[in-house]
Amino acid sequence: MTGQKSVAFHTLGCKLNFSETSTIGRMMEKDGFVRKEFDDTADVYVINTCSVTDNADKECRQIVRRIQRRAPGSMVVITGCYAQLKPKEIAQIPGVDLVLGAAEKFNIADHIRELTKGDNGAKVCSCDIEDVNTFHSSYSINDRTRTFLKVQDGCDYTCSFCTIPMARGISRSDSIAGVLNNARELAAGGVKEIVLTGVNLGDFGKGFEGGKKREESFYELIQQLDAVEGIERYRISSIEPNLLTDEIIDFVAQSQKFMPHFHVPLQSGSNDVLALMRRRYRRELYAEKVARIKEKMPHCAIGVDVIVGFPSESDDHFLETYDFLHSLDVSYLHVFTYSERDNTHALTISPVVPVNVRQERNKALRNLSHKKMSYFTEQHIGQTRPVLFESHGKDGMMEGYTDNYIKISTPFREEWSNKIVDWALR
Numbered sequence: 001m002t003g004q005k006s007v008a009f010h011t012l013g014c015k016l017n018f019s020e021t022s023t024i025g026r027m028m029e030k031d032g033f034v035r036k037e038f039d040d041t042a043d044v045y046v047i048n049t050c051s052v053t054d055n056a057d058k059e060c061r062q063i064v065r066r067i068q069r070r071a072p073g074s075m076v077v078i079t080g081c082y083a084q085l086k087p088k089e090i091a092q093i094p095g096v097d098l099v100l101g102a103a104e105k106f107n108i109a110d111h112i113r114e115l116t117k118g119d120n121g122a123k124v125c126s127c128d129i130e131d132v133n134t135f136h137s138s139y140s141i142n143d144r145t146r147t148f149l150k151v152q153d154g155c156d157y158t159c160s161f162c163t164i165p166m167a168r169g170i171s172r173s174d175s176i177a178g179v180l181n182n183a184r185e186l187a188a189g190g191v192k193e194i195v196l197t198g199v200n201l202g203d204f205g206k207g208f209e210g211g212k213k214r215e216e217s218f219y220e221l222i223q224q225l226d227a228v229e230g231i232e233r234y235r236i237s238s239i240e241p242n243l244l245t246d247e248i249i250d251f252v253a254q255s256q257k258f259m260p261h262f263h264v265p266l267q268s269g270s271n272d273v274l275a276l277m278r279r280r281y282r283r284e285l286y287a288e289k290v291a292r293i294k295e296k297m298p299h300c301a302i303g304v305d306v307i308v309g310f311p312s313e314s315d316d317h318f319l320e321t322y323d324f325l326h327s328l329d330v331s332y333l334h335v336f337t338y339s340e341r342d343n344t345h346a347l348t349i350s351p352v353v354p355v356n357v358r359q360e361r362n363k364a365l366r367n368l369s370h371k372k373m374s375y376f377t378e379q380h381i382g383q384t385r386p387v388l389f390e391s392h393g394k395d396g397m398m399e400g401y402t403d404n405y406i407k408i409s410t411p412f413r414e415e416w417s418n419k420i421v422d423w424a425l426r
Contacts, residue, residue: 005112006034008042010063013050015140015197015237017080019148021048023138024108031109044075044112048105049082049090051163051341056082061093068095075117079105081167084129085342091122101126102168106136132169135207137178139186139194145390145418147191148237151179151221152198159267160278160345161310161338168199172207176216176224187230192418193388194225195235202243219247226257232420233388233403238263238305241289242281249289253296260297261405263334264289265305269324270317273310276349283324294329299383301331301376301405306365309338309358311349318361325368331376331405333369337362377406377425384424391417 007028011021024046029035036042045067049060060078067076078090079100087099098115100108104125111125132154139149154169155162174182183194198204205216218239225234234257239248241264252258264286268274271282293300306321325333337358340347380402389400393412400408400421408423 004032004034005043006036006040007044007046008036008038008040009046009048010038011048012056012059012080012082013048015148015195016150016153016199017048017050019138019140019150019197020105020136021046022140022142023136024048024106027106028109033109041071042074044077045071046077046079046108049078049080051081051085051167057086057089060090064093064095073117075112075115077108077112079108081164084126084167085163087124087126091124093122096122098122099124099126102129102132103127103134129166129169133172133208135172135174137174137182139182141186141189141191145191145388146193146195147186148195148197149179149182149186150174150197152201152204155200156203157200157280158278158345160276160349161307161341163341163344164199166343170206171200171203173198173204173214173216175207175214176221179221180224180228183225183228183231187228190418191231192420193233193235194231195237196222196225197237200240200243201237202239202248218243219245219251222248222251222255222258226251226255232257234258235261236263238265240265240280241286244289246292249292249296259403259405260300261303261403262293262300263303263305266325267305267307268310268313268317269306269321270313273313273317273321276312276346277307277310278345287324287328290328290330299380299385299404302329303332303334303405304328304330305334305336307336307338308361308365309353309355311338311346311352313338313353313361322364322368325365325372330372332373333365335362335365335369380404380406380425382425384422386420387423388420389416389418 009021009025011017025035047063064076075097076095077098078096083090083099084101090099099122139147141147152173154171155165156171202218204218204221207214266286267277269283385402387400387402387408389398396412397409398412
């Protein structure tokens with residue numbers, strides 16, 4: 001395939017996927033491809049898939065069908081977690097030309113050049129996930145305000161519900177020096193806020209450099225990022241409670257740049273269910289972490305991931321989770337309904353929770369989340385807090401977030417774009 005071909009991207013799933021798609025897009029533009037919007041007609045369509053969202057197969061097929069109707073002669077490339085987990089299944093989808101596993105997603109341009117539309121079925125370039133051990137840094141740039149910077153990938157944990165280690169491989173990281181270089185590059189481009197992302201962010205520090213094992217820590221990383229000139233805000237996207245050390249909490253509490261905002265996965269408020277999930281903590285540790293955060297930063301926002309309907313979760317187990325979350329001084333919940341994943345230990349656990357019960361529990365926790373966020377916001381009425389407004393407006397309005405993650409919407413004002421404004425909450 002020759003240069004000056006056009007390419008369009010569609011991303012499913014997490015912030016990590018969005019940061020990788022953004023980086024792959026920039027790499028392909030440097031390679032001579034012209035970037036287009038996904039709803040435009042392009043020579044190549046790249047779909048970066050997820051294994052965590054439900055119906056990955058169905059979603060993928062629907063998108064490929066849309067492309068086939070719009071541009072039947074275009075090349076369709078599928079990559080991402082779902083492509084690593086089920087490459088042969090994806091290769092059977094009519095219209096798919098190329099399936100790239102975890103080791104090949106950053107080599108898309110090379111693979112496309114060797115491909116012709118209509119070759120004998122889809123070409124699959126995948127490998128055993130055990131062979132994936134290199135780290136590719138990436139970051140997303142949608143506007144200058146905020147970027148998601150990937151600093152860690154993969155996971156060494158074996159949670160019984162999760163396929164991510166099978167899709168992304170072992171835990172590995174960028175070096176602190178590499179992250180600092182990216183942060184300085186982003187600062188030079190006018191970015192004001194960096195959200196640090198990874199699969200298991202608190203596990204940052206693993207990897208190899210010059211053939212030697214690197215031993216750095218997430219605590220060391222945030223200390224050094226704090227000194228980078230030009231970046232005014234950092235957020236920690238998500239960190240496991242057992243890896244959220246007191247020194248990290250205390251550092252964020254005194255930092256001017258790290259925002260008073262943590263997102264800490266819980267998954268269940270029942271110790272029985274946590275044990276079956278193979279989580280590495282008990283609810284008591286989680287409560288201790290929340291208490292310390294609030295002691296050091298009473299105004300801090302705390303987000304929680306929780307899964308409902310895990311196999312064997314009884315009504316009593318769910319009530320334990322509900323009551324535990326109700327008692328905690330947290331700000332909002334991300335509620336996930338358990339869904340079966342191939343090759344996970346959770347498939348061997350019984351009894352299975354009926355789907356309608358899972359949905360009822362999801363609704364109950366989403367209602368609790370709404371109450372939590374309303375209460376958290378009301379606590380700050382009358383205060384003045386710094387808001388970073390985004391550099392684009394929509395329908396005459398602009399949005400931004402306070403340091404502690406309260407969303408603010410106001411009529412668009414050009415002079416506030418990508419600026420931090422003191423805002424009186426009322």
